[in-house]
Amino acid sequence: MPDPNSIQHRISTLTAHLHHLNYQYYQNDVSEIPDQEFDQLLAELQALEEDHPALALANSPTQRVGGTITKQFPTAPHKYPMLSLGNAYSEADLREFDERVRKGLEGADFAYVCEMKFDGVAMSLTYEQGQLTQGVTRGDGTRGDVVTSNVRTIKNLPLHLRAAGPAQPAEFEVRGEIFLPLPVFDDLNREREQNGEALLANPRNAASGTLKLQDSAVVAARRLRFFAYSFLSPGRNVFPSHSAALAALKAWGLPVSDTWRRCTSLEQVLDFIHTWEKKRFELPVATDGIVIKVDDFQQQEVLGFTAKSPRWAIAYKYPAEAGRTRLNDVQYQVGRTGAVTPVAILTPVPLAGTIVRRASLHNANQIAALDLRLGDLVFVEKGGEIIPKITGVDLTARPADSQPIRYPTECPACGTPLLRPEGEAHFRCPNDTACPPQLRARLEHYVSRKALNIDGLGAETVGRFAELGLVRTPADIYELTADKLTGLERLGEKSIQNLISGIEASKQVPFERVLFGLGIRYVGETVAEKLAVHYRTIDALLAASAPELAAVPEVGGVIAESLAAWSSQIVNRDLVERLRAAGVQLALTGEAPQAVSDRLAGLTFVLSGVFEQHSREELQQLIGQHGGKITGSISKKLSYLVAGDKMGPAKREKATALKVPIISETDLLAMIPAGAESNSADEALEAGRTGESEAASESFPATPSGSPGQQASLF
Structure with missing residues (x-):
């Protein structure tokens, strides 16, 4: 039997080493070991923790991969209220603020700290004994x-x-900003555009929405980041100043932006503001201003707070950058799902650090709302200083004979009449089997990094193959041979060999990534993974009805209808068969969940609402383990509606009208054999994991009565 002390030592050693490697990689941009070796160490730690859960450490690096399903977020009071900042919009506002500070400090010398105001979500973190x-x-x-x-x-x-720098208090609070890096934001919007979904307005909203997701595995995939900007502790004289606190936070391993500066005069503050007015657009994170605060903590206490904000800090907001330019044309782009997106072609105009030549018009509704006409002089801004958008028209410069823009009725690529499904904003080209840009976009998606990731076959190459007629569908990729590729421009013998090897290797890509790569509308990475775990094979997935699909976690009615429609098309079923013949993975590996009993055989269930003892996925697994079936719609044939908290009234009313029994989570669990419920849930979830890919407002604390020595700063 393994020695528990030895196992605990190995877990502790791995944990410390992986924490160090993460710090080097994310704080110092240093990769001390290859990614594969890091993954092996992480996998070893995860295996040890699964075999010996009592020995796992609370802040293990394995916690970063996510996986927790939260049915609802509990709330907690802030020990120190998180107040907002007052705002300044001009140099005059800043001079008034400076004068108030001088009066409050009765002429004593003081310094400011200036920092970038990152556009994200304020967060309060508690550390105890360094954890x-x-x-x-x-x-x-x-x-x-x-x-x-x-x-x-x-x-x-x-x-x-880390145990570096000044001694850490036993317990303290760190405040900072959680944000979505701009490259990640751009990737998300590209994916949403391809899936025909509405674009995210700005990184701040995207970060806020991500933090409220119930599945932490999805949150992990969003690649959020954090900057610390505040230290709080009830003890006196932990640090003399905000600048000293920032240095300590960085020494302890917390991410602190290097863009801050200590300024000894208002003129230096203004110089900082002017320096970053354009330079901030070079940062990989959205910003919306500069934060200025008195550096010395004792002087902060002297100045104190108003009811809403500190008297010792203020946020300077840069004016929104806008330009006036001419709308020369509107081009219509056809995406992977057939959505037709209008794009404004503008006379180039400098805006927020870039030259803007194009702006998305999103859909026909926006064109109509703005009453756009070719030749108009339009006002352009960057939404959240990220996405160029047209905000209005200079009507005084519009010619009297101008005509409204007419949205096309036929696909600009293939001429097929466009459709506009009820309730949707986009017009779509339904010719998904022959429309050239749709075919090319689906091929590019199939070979992309998050899907099959075929070495040597990137978007540009597969696009060129499509133009040459070598491939039209993903299945055609597996029929490429060295003979077919020999003689093509920019493809030498070694490149061809690498490409053929990459295609062969893609046959081992896990089923969930293949499913994502098929490019089914609304089926993103997370939904593909949930479907793969639930159905385990492409055949079971294709056989599922829309109501059955809608009952799968993270799916719902819209995605279910899209899946059912895709599955019903002969051309798509033929594609699946060709991929199967090529040897592509169309099923999860590992053992499928085993039946525990037949107690629920012949019964069908609808789950609705939030449940206390189990997540919805766990209840679905339990029902399946005991022979029952899940569906997404209520009909006379339904056996039971399982009602959780916050269930919509419409389902209850329909079930009552059809005389379908309504039961609780406790009632459902009582139908399962005694002693089988907990074990079957664990086994079902474990089996589901087998075969998965391994792969604005700023906030200030207000000093509470009785705690005058609290340390506080921003960023």
Whole structure:
């Protein structure tokens, strides 16, 4: 029998080593070991923790991969209220602020600290004995949502602090900004555009929405990041100043932006603001201003707070950059799912650090709302200083004979009449089997990094193959041979060999990534993974009805209808068969969940609402383990509606009208053989995991009565 002490030592050693490697990679941009070796160490730790859960450490690096399903977020009070900042919009506003500070300090010398105001979500983190124990959102300033499981997935946020620099208090609070890096934001919007979904407006909203997701595995995939900007502790004289606190936070391993500067005069503050007015657009994170605060903590206490904000800090907001330019044309782009997106072609105009030549018009509704006409002089801004958008028209410069833009009725690529499904904003080209841009986009998606990731066959290459007629569908890729590729421009013998090897290797890509690669509308990475785990084979998935699909976690009615429609098309079933013949993975490996009993055989269930004892996925697994079936719609044939908290009234009314029995979660569990419920749930979830890919407002604390020595700063 293994020695528990030896196992505990190995877990502790691996944990410490992986924390160090994460710190080097995310804070110092240093990769001390290859990614594959890091993954092997992480897999070893995860295996040890699964075999010996009692020995796992609370802030293990394995927590970063996510996987916690939270049915609802509990709330917690803030020990120090998170107040908002006052705003300044001009140099005059800043001079008034400076004068108030001077009067409040009665002419004493003081310094400011200036920092970038990153556009994200304010977060309060608690560390105890150097370990992250809690993450709470700003909420209403006095109480926020506890989102610790989601916060743990943020890769550059240490779960365990380094023992470097000044001594750490036994317990303290760190506040900072959680944000979505711009490259990640762009990737998300590209994927949403391909899937025909509405684009995210700005990174701040995307970060906020991500933190409220119930599945921490999805949060982990979003690649959020964190910057610390505040240290709080009830003890006196931990640090003399905000600048000293920032240095300590960085020494302890917390990510602190290097863009801050200590300024000894208002003129230096203004110089900092002017320096970053354009330079900030070079940063990989959205910004919306500069934060200025008095550096010395004792002087902060002297200045104090108003009811809403500190007197010792202010946020300078840069004016929104806008331009006036001419709308020369509107081009219509056809995406992978057939959505036709209008794009404004503009006379180039400098805006927010870039030259803007194009702006998305999103759909026909926006064109109509703006009453756009070719030749108009339009006002352009960057939404959240990220996405160029047209905000209005200079009607005084519009010619009297101008005509409204007519949205095309036929696909600009293939001439097929466009359709506009009820309830949708986009017009779509239904010719998904022959429309050239749709075919090319689906091929590019299939070979993309998150899908099959075929070495040597990137988007440009597969696009060229499509233009040459070598491939039209993903299945055609597996019929490429060296003979067919020999003689093509920019493809030498070695490149051809690498490409053929990459195609062969793609046959081992797990089923969930193949399913994602098929490019079914609305089926993103997470949904593909959930479907793969639930159905395990492409055949079971294709056989499922829309109501059955809708009952799968993370799916729902819209995705289910899209899946059912895709499955019903002969051309898609033929594609599946060709991929099967080529040897592509169309099923999960590993053992399928085994039946525990037939107690629920012949019974069908609909689950609705939020459940207390189990997640919806766990209940679905339990029902399946005991012979029952899940469906997504209520009919006379339904055996039971299982009602959880916050179930919609429409389902209850329909079930009552059809005389379908309505039962609780407790009633359902009582139908399962005694002693089988907990074991079957664990076995079902474990079996589901087998074969998975391994792969704005700023917030300030207000000093509470009785705690005058609290340390506080921003960024």
